[in-house]
Amino acid sequence: MQKYGILSNFTTNSKVVKRVFGECNLVITFSPSNNSFAFINAIEVVSVPDQLITDDAILISPQEKFQGLMWQALETVYRVNMGGPTVTPLNDTLGRTWVPDQSFLLQANVAKVVSKISAVKYVSGGATRQIAPESIYGTATCINSANDPDSNLNT
Numbered sequence: 001m002q003k004y005g006i007l008s009n010f011t012t013n014s015k016v017v018k019r020v021f022g023e024c025n026l027v028i029t030f031s032p033s034n035n036s037f038a039f040i041n042a043i044e045v046v047s048v049p050d051q052l053i054t055d056d057a058i059l060i061s062p063q064e065k066f067q068g069l070m071w072q073a074l075e076t077v078y079r080v081n082m083g084g085p086t087v088t089p090l091n092d093t094l095g096r097t098w099v100p101d102q103s104f105l106l107q108a109n110v111a112k113v114v115s116k117i118s119a120v121k122y123v124s125g126g127a128t129r130q131i132a133p134e135s136i137y138g139t140a141t142c143i144n145s146a147n148d149p150d151s152n153l154n155t
Contacts, residue, residue: 030147050133080104083113084139093130101141112144 026045055070079098081087087098105111119140122128127137 051128066104081136081142082139083115084117084135087133087135091135092133096135098132105141110144111141114142 028043030040053069056065056067057069059066076096079087079096080101081098082101084098084100086100087096089095089097092098102108115138117134120134120138129135
């Protein structure tokens with residue numbers, strides 16, 4: 001029996017990327033709709049490092065700790081590079097895309113970019129290139145509220 005449905009009622013001529021985290025047996029089933037057929041060009045299954053995602057998270061409301069992420073089906077909607085450029089699958093060890101944060105800012109004029117990519121040093125027991133490339137860790141978006149102390153990027 002299938003535990004998670006990743007894609008259903010789907011038609012396209014483009015590439016689809018779905019990522020599911022957690023320990024499980026992978027079963028892929030194709031069931032075309034009535035009077036149709038399914039054509040699959042390629043399937044790629046990639047095992048990622050265990051430390052890529054932790055097993056716990058803090059819920060926002062009510063604020064409490066949630067344990068058991070590894071037993072959930074998680075889907076990445078966006079990977080956002082705060083203050084940095086687009087990172088393409090060619091520049092990411094796990095073939096991911098990271099989008100810049102500018103389109104998510106409601107008041108982009110009160111934000112400034114800080115970049116220290118060359119200062120990123122990976123140390124044993126810490127973050128790795130598999131978790132994110134230097135251009136992710138070495139950039140940030142900071143509130144530039146010197147001219148407007150009432151500014152708020154989250155309104």
